[in-house]
Amino acid sequence: MQWIDFAIVFAANFAFIGLKAAQQRNVMGAHYALIAITSYFLAATEVYIVWKIANVGPTLPMVLAIGSGAALGATSATALHARFVK
Secondary structure: OOOHHHHHHHHHHHHHHHHHHHHHHHHHHOOHHHHHHHHHHHHHHHHHHHHHHHHHOOOOHHHHHHHHHHHHHHHHHHHHHHOOOO
């Protein structure tokens, strides 16, 4: 795997975990339309990440890319959701 593959997995997991964080806030705030829309984006990113891991295997660089994307995605999404969704 090349570095671009890890960057793409990082970005995909950033989006996936960010969407999960936003989804939790949508549920807590009873934003029904956003709950429905976010669910489809969650499904698409999750399928991609699982497919990528299945093709590459659980390597340390893969774990680092996924973990880093998750940490930044959750933090960013929580901050953005708090600021823009009322």
